[in-house]
Structures are given as structure tokens and as C-alpha cells.
Amino acid sequence: MKEINIYLGLKDKFGHALIKENVIDFLNKTIRKIFNSYTILEGTGMWGTVEEPMLIIQIVGPITDVENIKNKLSNISLMYCEQFNQEAVLNTIKDIEIHMFYKN
Numbered sequence: 001m002k003e004i005n006i007y008l009g010l011k012d013k014f015g016h017a018l019i020k021e022n023v024i025d026f027l028n029k030t031i032r033k034i035f036n037s038y039t040i041l042e043g044t045g046m047w048g049t050v051e052e053p054m055l056i057i058q059i060v061g062p063i064t065d066v067e068n069i070k071n072k073l074s075n076i077s078l079m080y081c082e083q084f085n086q087e088a089v090l091n092t093i094k095d096i097e098i099h100m101f102y103k104n
Contacts, residue, residue: 002063003096006031006073009045010053012085023055026083030076034069035059047087066093 010018024040031038041056063069070093077089 001060001096001098002066003092003094004057004059004063004069004073005090005092006057006059006077007045007090007092008055008057008080009047009084009086009089010055013087014085015050017053018084023084026080027057030079031057031059034072034076035061060096060098063093069093 008023010020010023012018027040037059039058041058043054043056045052045054070091073091077091080086080089
């Protein structure tokens with residue numbers, strides 16, 4: 001299993017707050033086309049000495065074609081940077097072990 005995290009800043013490079021609904025719309029048009037389900041976590045990140053609100057998109061699943069996913073994530077990250085005037089988007093991919101609980 002793999003875990004993918006995509007870290008999206010919610011301020012542009014000039015410090016202006018992004019409209020969260022526009023970011024969610026972007027996710028629906030991009031991430032949702034690749035992944036059937038994901039979790040959106042809200043947090044605060046640091047970029048140098050600047051604190052900013054952020055979203056972390058977390059995907060967990062049996063991803064086998066990692067290079068293909070990396071390319072898609074790179075394209076989406078570039079689109080996010082251009083659309084929302086960002087300097088960078090961080091993506092991480094790691095192997096994980098999961099333990100699923102099912103209620104009978």
C-alpha cells in the first residue's frame with residue numbers, strides 16, 4: 001500500500017488568502033479524476049518564516065504505477081501553482097502498512 005500526501009498552501013505568494021471553495025473546486029476537477037477517495041486535512045504550514053493555512057490531501061491505496069502517479073501529481077502541482085499563484089506544492093509518496101477494522 002502507498003500513502004500520498006499533497007500539501008497545498010492557502011495563501012498566494014503575495015500573502016493573500018485563497019478562497020477555499022475555489023481550491024475544493026480545483027481538487028474536484030483534478031485529484032478526483034485520478035483518485036476515487038481521499039481525505040482533506042486542514043493545518044498550518046511554514047514556508048521559511050511565514051506561517052500559512054494549508055490543506056493536506058491524503059490518499060491511501062494499492063498504487064502500483066508510481067511513476068505514472070508522480071507524473072500526474074507533478075502536472076496537478078504545476079496547475080495549482082499557476083492557478084493560485086503558488087511558489088511550490090509538496091508531494092510525498094511512501095510505503096505503508098495498513099490495518100483495517102470492519103464492524104460486523
